Amino acid sequence: xxxxxxxxxxxxxxxxxxxxxVSTQAFRATNPGDPDFRLGAKKYFVLDMFPYPSGDGLHVxxxxxxxxxxxxxxxxxxxxxxxxxxxGWDAFGLPAEQYAIKTGQHPRIxxxxxxxxxxxxxxxxxxxxxxxxxxxxxxxxxxxxxxxxFLQLYNAWVNPATNxxxxxxSYTGMDPDSVRLAFVSDKPVNWCPELGxxxxxxxxxxxxxxxxxxxxxxxxxxxxxxxxxxxTERLIADLEGLDWPESIKLLQRNWIGRSxxxxxxxxxxxxxxxxxxxxxRPDTLFGATYLxxxxxxxxxxxxxxxxQQEGVATYKKACSSKSDLERTDLAKEKTGVFTGAxxxxxxxxxxxxxxxxxxxxxxxxxxxxxxxxxxxERDYDxxxxxxxxxxxxxxQRISDAKITMEIVVSGKPNPPWRAHQLNDESVxxxxxxxxxxxxxxxxxxxxxxxxxxxxxxxKMIAWLEEQGVGKGTITYKLRDWLFSRQRYWGEPxxxxxxxxxxxxxxxxxxxxxxxxxxxxxxxxxAEPPLSKxxxxxxxxETASRELNTMPQWAGSCWYYLRFCDPKNHDRFIGxxxxxxxxGSTGRPGGDTKKTPGGDHSHKTPxxxxxxxxxxxxxxxxxxxxxxxxxxxxDLGHLTTPEPFQxxxxxxxxxxxxxxxxxxxxxxxVNPDEVVAEYGADSxxxxxxxxxxxxxxxxxxxxxxxxxxxxxxxxWRLAMAEDQEGNWILSDDLAExxxxxxxxxxxxxxxxxxxxxxxxxAFNTAISQMMICTNxxxxxxxxxxxAMRLFLPLLSPFAPHLxxxxxxxxxxxxxxxxxxxxxxxxxxxxxDYLVVSEVSYALQVNGKVRxxxxxxxxxxxxxxxxxxxxxxxxxxxxxxxxxxxxxxxxGRLVNIVAV
RNA sequence: GCUCGAAUGGCGAAAUUGGCAGACGCGCCAGACUUAGGAUCUGGUACCGAAAGGUGUGUGGGUUCAAGUCCCUCUUCGAGCACCA
Numbered sequence: 001x002x003x004x005x006x007x008x009x010x011x012x013x014x015x016x017x018x019x020x021x022v023s024t025q026a027f028r029a030t031n032p033g034d035p036d037f038r039l040g041a042k043k044y045f046v047l048d049m050f051p052y053p054s055g056d057g058l059h060v061x062x063x064x065x066x067x068x069x070x071x072x073x074x075x076x077x078x079x080x081x082x083x084x085x086x087x088g089w090d091a092f093g094l095p096a097e098q099y100a101i102k103t104g105q106h107p108r109i110x111x112x113x114x115x116x117x118x119x120x121x122x123x124x125x126x127x128x129x130x131x132x133x134x135x136x137x138x139x140x141x142x143x144x145x146x147x148x149x150f151l152q153l154y155n156a157w158v159n160p161a162t163n164x165x166x167x168x169x170s171y172t173g174m175d176p177d178s179v180r181l182a183f184v185s186d187k188p189v190n191w192c193p194e195l196g197x198x199x200x201x202x203x204x205x206x207x208x209x210x211x212x213x214x215x216x217x218x219x220x221x222x223x224x225x226x227x228x229x230x231x232t233e234r235l236i237a238d239l240e241g242l243d244w245p246e247s248i249k250l251l252q253r254n255w256i257g258r259s260x261x262x263x264x265x266x267x268x269x270x271x272x273x274x275x276x277x278x279x280x281r282p283d284t285l286f287g288a289t290y291l292x293x294x295x296x297x298x299x300x301x302x303x304x305x306x307x308q309q310e311g312v313a314t315y316k317k318a319c320s321s322k323s324d325l326e327r328t329d330l331a332k333e334k335t336g337v338f339t340g341a342x343x344x345x346x347x348x349x350x351x352x353x354x355x356x357x358x359x360x361x362x363x364x365x366x367x368x369x370x371x372x373x374x375x376x377e378r379d380y381d382x383x384x385x386x387x388x389x390x391x392x393x394x395x396q397r398i399s400d401a402k403i404t405m406e407i408v409v410s411g412k413p414n415p416p417w418r419a420h421q422l423n424d425e426s427v428x429x430x431x432x433x434x435x436x437x438x439x440x441x442x443x444x445x446x447x448x449x450x451x452x453x454x455x456x457x458x459k460m461i462a463w464l465e466e467q468g469v470g471k472g473t474i475t476y477k478l479r480d481w482l483f484s485r486q487r488y489w490g491e492p493x494x495x496x497x498x499x500x501x502x503x504x505x506x507x508x509x510x511x512x513x514x515x516x517x518x519x520x521x522x523x524x525x526a527e528p529p530l531s532k533x534x535x536x537x538x539x540x541e542t543a544s545r546e547l548n549t550m551p552q553w554a555g556s557c558w559y560y561l562r563f564c565d566p567k568n569h570d571r572f573i574g575x576x577x578x579x580x581x582x583g584s585t586g587r588p589g590g591d592t593k594k595t596p597g598g599d600h601s602h603k604t605p606x607x608x609x610x611x612x613x614x615x616x617x618x619x620x621x622x623x624x625x626x627x628x629x630x631x632x633x634d635l636g637h638l639t640t641p642e643p644f645q646x647x648x649x650x651x652x653x654x655x656x657x658x659x660x661x662x663x664x665x666x667x668x669v670n671p672d673e674v675v676a677e678y679g680a681d682s683x684x685x686x687x688x689x690x691x692x693x694x695x696x697x698x699x700x701x702x703x704x705x706x707x708x709x710x711x712x713x714x715w716r717l718a719m720a721e722d723q724e725g726n727w728i729l730s731d732d733l734a735e736x737x738x739x740x741x742x743x744x745x746x747x748x749x750x751x752x753x754x755x756x757x758x759x760x761a762f763n764t765a766i767s768q769m770m771i772c773t774n775x776x777x778x779x780x781x782x783x784x785x786a787m788r789l790f791l792p793l794l795s796p797f798a799p800h801l802x803x804x805x806x807x808x809x810x811x812x813x814x815x816x817x818x819x820x821x822x823x824x825x826x827x828x829x830x831d832y833l834v835v836s837e838v839s840y841a842l843q844v845n846g847k848v849r850x851x852x853x854x855x856x857x858x859x860x861x862x863x864x865x866x867x868x869x870x871x872x873x874x875x876x877x878x879x880x881x882x883x884x885x886x887x888x889x890g891r892l893v894n895i896v897a898v
Numbered sequence: 899g900c901u902c903g904a905a906u907g908g909c910g911a912a913a914u915u916g917g918c919a920g921a922c923g924c925g926c927c928a929g930a931c932u933u934a935g936g937a938u939c940u941g942g943u944a945c946c947g948a949a950a951g952g953u954g955u956g957u958g959g960g961u962u963c964a965a966g967u968c969c970c971u972c973u974u975c976g977a978g979c980a981c982c983a
Contacts (some may be wrong), residue, residue, distance in 0.1 A: 007937080247902060247978085254901075257982060279983060292983090334981090364982045371983085377899090378981055477982055615977080689923070691911060695904090696976080703910065706923050709938095716938090764912070767922035774922095778939080841918040846964050848918050886963055888917050896963050 007712035008719070009727060010679030013804040018123050026821060027077070027128040029084045031565065032576045037082075044076040045084040045581050047560055047644075049613030049621070052090045052552075053114035055099060058121040060661075060669045060687065060699070065612045065650040067684045068693055068760065070127045072610055074796035075757050077128075078825035084581055085128060086563040088135035089115050092143075093552035094195065094211050097489035101521055107489045111138060121672065125680045126799050128821065133566045137491075137555025142562060144511035145572035146554050147494040149628060151504050152635055153182040154495075158230035165230075165634035181227045181631060182483065184502060188218040189482055196522025197486040198223060200551065201479050202255075202620045221526055224484040224493065224548060228627045232256050232476050234641075235626060243646040245694070248618045255619040257477025262461050264370060264470040266291060269342040269351055271303050278365030278475055281375060282464065283456035285347045286445040287393035288370035289383070291354045292336065294362035295319040303354060305340025312337055312356065319358045334359055334382040346469040347460075348446075357382060365475050373435065380435035394453065395420050395428035396440040418443075422450055481624065483551060486528040488520035490549030498543040514549070556621055557628040560608055560643060572637070582607055582640050606640035615649045622647070648760060651696040653687070658698045669699050681798035682708040688762035688797060710770055711801055714794065717776055718787060718805050729808050734781040743832050745775050746789045750828040753793045762797070769794055788815045789826045841892040842867050844876040852893070860887045867893040 021027065030037040046069045051062060073085035091111045100107040115136065122129070135142050156165045157179040168176050177183060189198045194214035198221060203210045228235075236256055239249045261280035268274060275291060293300055295316045304312045315337040336357025343354050359378055360369050373383035374392040383390055398419065416431040420443050428441050439453035447463070448456045464470030484493070492512045494505040505512065515536035520529050528547040531537065537544050558572070565577035584606030622644070629643040654660060655667025662668065674683045685707040691697040720730040738746065749772040756765035769790075776786055787809060795802035799821060806820035835856060840863060842850040850872030854863055864885055867873065873895070880897035887893050 250902065251978065254979065257979095259982075261983080277983080281983080359981050359983095361982065369983045376983065378983075381981095475982080618978085689910085695911095697910070700910065700924070702924055706910095710923080712938095763910090764922080767912075770922055839918090843918080843964080846917095846962095851918080884963060886917090888964095891917050892964090894917080894963055 007708065008715035008801070010681065010711075010800065011676075014126065014675075014680050014800040015124070017800045017803045018126055021126075021128065021821070022123060022131060025130075025132060026819060027073075027083075027085065027130050028132055029082060029086075029130045031574075032580050041080060041082040043084065043581055043583075043609075044073075044081040045560075045564075045608045046072045046076070046610045047085075047563070047608045047612070048087065049611070049617060050088045050090050050556070050559060051118060052093060052095070053111065053118045054095060055110070055114055057114075057117055058671050060653050060671050060674075060683075061614070061650075063125060063671050063683060064653055064687045064693070065614070066122070066125070066127055067687055068648075068650060068762065069610065069612050070684075071688070071757060071762060071796040072760075073128050074799060074821060075825065077821065078792055078795070078823060080824070084133075084563065085130060086133040086135075086566075087122065087127070087129040087131070088133075088559055088563065089118070089137065090552065090556050090559070091115060091136050091138040092490045092550075092555055094197075094487065094489075097487055097520070100489070107520075108138070124675055125671070125684065128799070133563050135559065135562050135566050137559065140511040140513055141569075143491045143555065145562065146491050146550070146558070147510050147512060148507060148572060149558060149632065150182060150491075150550070150554075151494055151507070152637070153226060153628075153631060154180055154504050156181045156631060156635060158227070158634075163234070165631045167635070179227075181230065183225055183227065184222060185225045185480070186220055186222050188220045189223050190216045191219045191221065191526070192216050196524070198482060198484065200482045200553075200620075219526075223482055224546075226481040226483045226627070228481045228624075229476060229478055231627050231630055232258065232478055234630060235623065238626075238630075238642055242642060242644070244644075245647065245649060248615070248622070248647065248649065251618045252623060255478065255623065258474060259476075260472070260474050262457075262464060262470055263366065263473045264346065264464060266343040266346065266370070268303060268354070269344060271341060273299055273302060275299060275343060275354070275368050276366045276470075277368045277370045278473065279370055279372075281372065281453075281457070282460040282470070282472075283442055283445070283448060283451075283453055284372040284375045284393050285345070285370065285460055286442075286448070287372040287374050287391045288345055288352065289373060289389040289391055290352045290371045291343050292360045292369050292371050292379075292382070293339075293354065293356045294360040294367040295356050295358055296362040297356070297367045300339065300356055303339055303341040308338060308340035312339060315356065334378070334385045336382060336386065338386075346464075346467065353388070355382075355386075363479065364477065374430075374432065375435065375437055377435055377437055390432055390435075391444065392430040392432045392434070392436070393443060393445045393448075394436060394438075394440045395430040395443045396436055396438060398427040398429045420450075481627075483554075484548035485551050486522065486526065486547075487549050488514065488517065488529045490514075490551065491554055492530070492549055493546040495546040496539045496543040497546065498540075502546070503543075512545070553621060553624050557625045558632075560611075560625075561638075579639055582638065582643075584640065584645075607643045607645045609645060611644040611647045612650060613647075614652070618649075648693065650693050651691075653690075654696060654698040656699045656701065661699075667699075674704060678704055678708045679711075679800070681711055681801045685711065685766060685797050689766045691763055693760050693762065707766070710766075710773065711798055713777060714773055714798075715801060715805065717773065717782060718809060729812055730782070732780045732782045733784050733787070733809075733813070735813070736781050736783040736785075738783045738785055742775065742779070742783065742786060744835070745772055746786060747828040747832040750789065750793060750826050751833070754825070754828070757796070766797065769797075784809070784813050784815075791820060792823055792826055795820050795823075838890050840867070840890075842870055842873055843892055843894040844873060845896060846894060849873055849876050856890075860889070863887055863893060867895065 048066050048069050069085065073083050076083045096107045096111050100110055137143060155168050157168050157171050158164065159166045159170060165181060168180060171179055190201065190204050191198050192209045192214050195209055195212060199209055199216065204216050207216055208214060209216060236253055236258060239252060259280050261278060262282040263276050263278055264282065264285065266275045266277065277291065300312065334357065336355045339354045339356060341354040342351045345352055359382065360367065371379035371382065373379040373388065373390045375394050416433060417429050418431060420428045422428065422441065430443055442448035442451050442456040448459060451459060461472040492514055494510055494512050495502050496505060515530065515533035517533050519532060522529055523531065530547045537547065539545050561573045564581040565574040568574050625643055629638065630641060632638045633641050652660065655665060657667050659665055659667060671683060682704055686704045689707050690703065718730055718733060719727045722728050749768050752768040753765045756762065772790060776782055791802045791806060802820045806816050810816035837853050838856050840852045840854065841848050842852055850870055852866055852870055854866060864887055877895065877897055882895060882897045884896040885893065
């Protein structure tokens with residue numbers, strides 16, 4: 001605690017109001033059916049990404065997003081809306097478990113302690129959460145429903161006929177296990193020996209674990225998967241209607257990685273098998289001069305010729321021992337080996353060699369490619385390295401500047417350049433020893449010759465389908481979601497195994513709680529720690545429990561739904577609550593970001609009205625949650641297809657050195673210390689004043705002092721010190737008519753703050769409130785009406801200060817009844833914004849040469865006349881001929897003279 | 899390498915839809931009140947110049963009466979993806 005005297009007694013009243021708000025449940029949201037539910041009030045669901053309660057406590061980055069949503073929540077309450085603004089804990093997960101292993105304490109204990117600490121910190125910032133709805137993913141009453149949703153996935157499949165999830169009972173095929181949305185797979189997975197668990201593709205970055213940065217191996221293990229790939233098209237298509245940043249939509253589209261192309265079947269020479277390849281450039285099939293299979297491709301064994309056996313085996317072994325990291329980052333040099341086999345190019349019957357190489361990935365497409373070195377950089381590099389044939393089949397436009405240079409003066413291409421002229425006289429060129437991966441026109445391709453790339457693709461696909469050797473297809477980068485982890489601190493699966501097959505538990509058996517265990521360390525093998533709980537594992541004489549647990553993402557996939565109805569014992573969310581909070585019945589357009597054209601009339605998909613969080617969840621949490629939501633929607637449990645209507649990413653707060661905050665740099669700002677020194681209101685206000693919410697911005701301690709001084713100035717508008725140094729209501733306040741200027745600035749402030757809050761431009765809203773405050777600083781007497789209009793505007797930003805002033809003002813003046821947090825948002829009157837005079841900038845040839853003040857009602861002609869007569873322009877216009885005069889009403893006059 | 903995003907005073911940033919660049923805050927300078935100021939209040943503060951005036955929104959060009967804003971070029975920084983056929 002600093003020794004300097006506080007500018008206003010925040011440390012006295014901030015905790016007092018926090019306590020008051022909590023104890024009176026001032027921010028409780030009511031559900032339909034509650035006795036005090038207000039019919040006709042609009043709903044507003046504003047959500048934070050709930051935190052993982054780490055031992056480090058709250059970070060200033062949390063405070064930024066949470067303040068933004070709190071402002072919106074408080075603003076909408078003042079508008080009279082029924083506001084759902086909840087908070088909870090994403091408390092399962094690796095860090096808690098690892099900490100527990102290190103300290104020997106049960107993760108439940110440490111998690112509880114961290115949660116309590118987080119809650120205290122959040123309350124010390126005055127966030128207006130409805131604490132009666134607090135949830136934790138580790139609460140059995142919560143994960144009962146996480147497990148229930150897993151069973152929904154397990155018991156559902158996507159019917160290709162309807163493209164919707166349906167109960168598995170509608171599946172009429174032989175093997176329901178092959179279509180379930182939750183299924184078991186033995187495919188190679190990302191195993192992290194250090195963490196002792198498998199990880200999802202999304203959790204692996206550059207061949208290392210996202211958590212901890214440990215190396216990842218690929219090894220086949222029996223794992224639970226969720227069939228998110230069944231939703232790829234809808235996950236892409238439904239992004240369209242969402243009010244999300246374009247960059248996040250793009251990130252999701254890229255992650256899903258849809259690519260259109262064709263599958264082409266190549267017969268093998270002398271072997272009764274064939275190889276399917278995927279290509280996005282079927283138009284280049286005539287230029288396919290060899291095939292490449294991934295080393296793990298199932299056909300590799302059977303097609304390798306005797307003399308190549310040894311080389312192939314050696315190469316395969318070398319690849320399998322490489323980590324993902326080595327295979328990608330370090331492997332700039334292409335490697336591979338010839339199998340001895342030849343394939344037949346279906347389009348021209350040519351015999352082309354079949355190679356294996358690790359630049360072809362086993363998990364994408366068919367795990368095999370047709371190599372077109374003339375039109376693909378990677379194939380070109382490979383062909384160069386191994387002396388394979390390059391045949392150009394796409395020509396580029398000669399007029400592309402770079403090639404024109406090389407190609408000559410004479411107008412005719414120099415060999416090795418060749419040229420092709422189309423009917424429209426355009427000239428197209430190619431050569432066989434270069435790589436050109438762009439689009440152009442087909443050459444050396446018989447029936448495709450002369451066609452632009454796009455048309456050539458379509459014609460080739462048609463040809464392939466006609467000949468029965470291929471078809472148009474779409475491939476995705478998105479893989480099914482690896483959903484099991486070999487950990488203790490997570491939701492157990494509601495599954496038992498009997499005679500080698502799995503079966504779901506009934507709903508009545510939920511929740512399946514993790515066993516009490518002393519020793520929950522990883523086993524050091526692929527065997528999950530739950531295997532050590534012998535009693536728990538044994539479900540019956542013949543059945544045993546699934547030993548894996550769910551990943552941390554499970555709980556956060558649906559928590560926003562539980563907030564709507566957190567105490568419901570019969571359903572994961574009550575029907576009525578879901579209709580109300582997740583429906584599209586919110587404030588129509590009132591809170592949508594300004595869109596070009598200003599069209600707010602489009603029907604919204606509904607869901608959470610505003611969701612604020614960091615970009616780091618752009619493809620993980622946000623994609624998973626959308627997927628679960630769609631499944632539940634298909635199965636009739638929800639009424640909207642998307643969970644989050646409007647999403648905003650807050651930017652990162654950097655240290656005062658402009659670097660990312662980190663303990664090692666020593667530039668971490670602790671919110672508790674800022675609160676102790678300057679108060680919660682100052683911290684909130686400063687983080688909003690730093691700059692646009694979406695931008696990253698560096699911390700500045702003197703900046704905090706700036707807003708702190710501003711709040712102190714507001715305080716002194718109403719309060720003064722008496723002889724003893726106690727704060728009392730200022731004598732300068734009086735029931736007194738506002739001057740025209742005061743009234744104008746107040747109403748302008750109401751207008752600007754209202755608009756700025758709705759477009760999340762908090763920094764400029766605060767600027768305007770500072771301007772307004774400065775106007776009143778020296779006004780004596782100060783009209784009390786100013787406080788009535790101004791304080792509600794400030795209250796979402798600095799709620800403690802306003803609440804305190806409000807209560808002091810109520811002792812002497814009318815209009816300050818009840819809590820400021822429960823008062824009403826003021827409205828502005830456009831009539832009061834009108835000014836009687838307006839200042840024009842006078843320009844000569846676009847340069848400002850003077851100013852002119854005229855009555856607002858002055859017409860164009862009279863402004864023009866006054867401008868020409870203005871003395872300040874005389875010297876500029878002297879000896880010049882006036883060509884043109886432009887008058888922009890209310891702004892400027894530009895005289896064009898030569 | 900590819901895809902996005904950004905670039906404005908000493909600093910964080912403003913700037914409706916092409917119409918007076920730098921609002922607001924920090925810092926700095928000066929003044930007032932004070933025993934005192936790291937409190938508060940007032941004024942000043944883009945740059946060059948004594949002034950008149952000139953120059954300024956990463957670079958170079960273009961459109962326009964008028965460009966931070968629109969078009970093209972390049973540079974730098976940040977983020978994401980990264981052999982995805």
